[in-house]
Amino acid sequence: xxxxxxxxxxxxxxxxxxxxxxxxxxxxxxxxxxxxxxxxxxxxxxxxxxxxxxxxxxxxxxxxxxxxxxxxxxxxxxxxxxxxxxxxxxxxxxxxxxxxxxxxxxxxxxxxxxxxxxxxxxxxxxxxxxxxxxxxxxxxxxxxxxxxxxx
Numbered sequence: 001x002x003x004x005x006x007x008x009x010x011x012x013x014x015x016x017x018x019x020x021x022x023x024x025x026x027x028x029x030x031x032x033x034x035x036x037x038x039x040x041x042x043x044x045x046x047x048x049x050x051x052x053x054x055x056x057x058x059x060x061x062x063x064x065x066x067x068x069x070x071x072x073x074x075x076x077x078x079x080x081x082x083x084x085x086x087x088x089x090x091x092x093x094x095x096x097x098x099x100x101x102x103x104x105x106x107x108x109x110x111x112x113x114x115x116x117x118x119x120x121x122x123x124x125x126x127x128x129x130x131x132x133x134x135x136x137x138x139x140x141x142x143x144x145x146x147x148x149x150x151x
Contacts, residue, residue, distance in 0.1 A: 010047035013084045021080040046116035048081040054109050065105035074128040074141035077114030089150040096144040108133040122147050
């Protein structure tokens with residue numbers, strides 16, 4: 001299992017926010033993250049670590065985890081990271097996602113860290129990295145989110 005020291009750079013969230021974001025991707029929510037089975041391992045203000053459990057349905061024809069599943073993991077790792085920073089009822093969505101595939105997952109889970117690099121009034125820039133369970137880097141992403149605050 002890889003070590004994730006980057007998390008310590010970000011402020012912890014309160015217990016209520018932690019409990020709320022731990023539900024992200026849980027079965028029964030009817031969302032795409034739930035369909036994939038994404039699991040929040042840690043959430044902080046501007047940071048999240050997310051796990052994509054291995055399942056045969058995620059493999060492509062060559063027997064490796066599909067790049068779309070990895071891209072979703074990289075993008076989704078930023079959702080709780082950003083949500084933990086913004087006021088309730090804020091709306092935000094991905095407007096740009098650039099992924100570089102460096103390796104492949106042939107067995108075991110994929111784990112991603114996502115973190116906010118810069119926050120503006122209407123735009124948030126983030127980065128994420130995905131690893132296999134041995135700690136080998138498999139993909140990196142740079143993401144831009146559009147933000148609309150309540151009110």
